[in-house]
Structures are given as structure tokens and as C-alpha cells.
Amino acid sequence: MTDTETRIQQTARRLWEADGKPEGREEIYRDLATEIVAQKETYLSTTLPVDETRDTEQPAETLENLGEFPTLTDQSEMEVPRCRTGGQDTP
Numbered sequence: 001m002t003d004t005e006t007r008i009q010q011t012a013r014r015l016w017e018a019d020g021k022p023e024g025r026e027e028i029y030r031d032l033a034t035e036i037v038a039q040k041e042t043y044l045s046t047t048l049p050v051d052e053t054r055d056t057e058q059p060a061e062t063l064e065n066l067g068e069f070p071t072l073t074d075q076s077e078m079e080v081p082r083c084r085t086g087g088q089d090t091p
Helices: 003-018 025-049 060-064
Strands: 083-085 088-090
Touching: 003 025
Parallel strands: none
Antiparallel strands: none
């Protein structure tokens, strides 16, 4: 049995005893204990400082590919409709 599994069993037992030792709920307490142990194990990794040597700037190609900002007008509405009268197009 690994160290993590031992902590899960101990946590599940403490929770079960704190709730008055109800019968038939072992799986619920084991699931809850698994989540608690996982949160405790990964907590410190979430508080590490960001690596300052990492390049956080985006390359110019990324900025060029962002395109224009969207507008409320559809592309088809941006074109002026043309009507034909006498064989000529007039706006």
C-alpha cells in the first residue's frame, strides 16, 4: 500500500467516525477522502512563483493573425447592392 493510499484510508476513517460511523457509506467517505488528499498534495504546487525566465511575449506572427475586431455588421451588409437599369450598374 502506498503512502497516498494510507492517507486516504486514514482520512476516510476520520470523516466516517466524525459523522457517527454510519453503515453502508464507505465508498462515499473514500471518494471524499481521495479528493481531500489530492487537494492537500497539490496545494503547494499551486503557490509556486511564476518562472521569471520564461518568455511571456507572443511572437509577431501571433499578433498579425488576430485579424480585425468583429463588428455588428455582417460582411454581406457591407457591400452596396447594385441594380441593373439599362445594362449599366449603378450604386
